[in-house]
Amino acid sequence: MKICFLGAGALGCSIGGVLAAGGSDVSLVDRYQAHVDAINESGLRMRVGDEEKVVKVKAYDDCREIGPVDLIIVLVKSFHTRAAIESAGPLIGEKTMVMSIQNGLGHEEILAEVVGRERVLAAKTYVGGVFLEPGHIISGSKGKQTYIGELDGQLTPRLQAVVDEFNRAGLLATASTNIYGTMWDKLLVNVATGALCAITKLPYGGLYSVPEIEACALAAVAEGIAVARANHITLTSEDPKYFWRLAAEGLPAEFKTSMLQSLEKGEPTEVDFINGSVVRWGARSAIPTPVNQTLLACTKGIERWLADYAGK
Numbered sequence: 001m002k003i004c005f006l007g008a009g010a011l012g013c014s015i016g017g018v019l020a021a022g023g024s025d026v027s028l029v030d031r032y033q034a035h036v037d038a039i040n041e042s043g044l045r046m047r048v049g050d051e052e053k054v055v056k057v058k059a060y061d062d063c064r065e066i067g068p069v070d071l072i073i074v075l076v077k078s079f080h081t082r083a084a085i086e087s088a089g090p091l092i093g094e095k096t097m098v099m100s101i102q103n104g105l106g107h108e109e110i111l112a113e114v115v116g117r118e119r120v121l122a123a124k125t126y127v128g129g130v131f132l133e134p135g136h137i138i139s140g141s142k143g144k145q146t147y148i149g150e151l152d153g154q155l156t157p158r159l160q161a162v163v164d165e166f167n168r169a170g171l172l173a174t175a176s177t178n179i180y181g182t183m184w185d186k187l188l189v190n191v192a193t194g195a196l197c198a199i200t201k202l203p204y205g206g207l208y209s210v211p212e213i214e215a216c217a218l219a220a221v222a223e224g225i226a227v228a229r230a231n232h233i234t235l236t237s238e239d240p241k242y243f244w245r246l247a248a249e250g251l252p253a254e255f256k257t258s259m260l261q262s263l264e265k266g267e268p269t270e271v272d273f274i275n276g277s278v279v280r281w282g283a284r285s286a287i288p289t290p291v292n293q294t295l296l297a298c299t300k301g302i303e304r305w306l307a308d309y310a311g312k
Helices: 010-021 033-042 078-086 107-115 157-168 179-200 211-230 240-248 258-264 275-285 290-308
Strands: 002-006 025-029 044-048 051-055 058-060 069-074 092-100 120-125 128-133 136-140 145-150 172-175
Touching: 002 010, 010 025, 010 044, 010 051, 010 069, 010 128, 010 136, 010 258, 033 058, 069 078, 078 107, 092 107, 092 157, 107 120, 120 157, 120 179, 145 157, 145 179, 157 172, 179 211, 179 240, 179 258, 179 275, 179 290, 211 240, 211 275, 211 290, 258 290, 275 290
Parallel strands: 002 025, 002 069, 025 058, 044 136, 069 092, 092 120, 145 172
Antiparallel strands: 044 051, 120 145, 128 136
């Protein structure tokens, strides 16, 4: 299967690298030129557990040289979703599928507006990744599940083909008939740790050692569960501790959430699509979400400080 990743950061390289090593025809597209150059010159270096390996994979800074593909996987930052898919015209052929594996909610609607709902698949993954330097990442893919589904919940041949491609490479993938429930499951994992990791600057080893942080995380997740329940979303569990534990399962002590990685690079986070989604859905459902509102406000405050005051 010919697959193009729009966005080759830590997660895009983690999944894309495993697929490429497993025999898929993978192209990585990213705007970070030094990263693209390092991958093309020396291969993608991946640290998987205690093992370092180099994967040969093609990287580009735009889509024009690639041509039509079977599957576009969107892994840019959430606020770049529309611009990324609007630039992907050269990748789209008659039967091209488009799939988001981004954190948070709302991406599928954006993709459907641009390419048509009939092309769009949805997915959520528990694979993680940490960007170390251009061309070098930590891949947290071992034992981590990815769930993929059609928006209408049907089990189709094209869905099964994508699932099979992931599994053939060693990624644990499952076809989901409840993809919106799956998306909320992953949202609550991100709610548990994303903003708290960003605000405290703690990697997982430190984050999970502070009882007060755990209490805050459980309260934020409990709000999300209440909002999901009010909107008739079927979750895997309604125990906040389930999502807190799942967030760290199989990941190293040095793991950092994508929100913290963004702030460390001086970039905005995806908090609007994560804690912000809980707040917005809660407001529509008359469910109070004060903890998520506070985490949203604190993260946005750090973003503003970085943009306007850092270095002054």
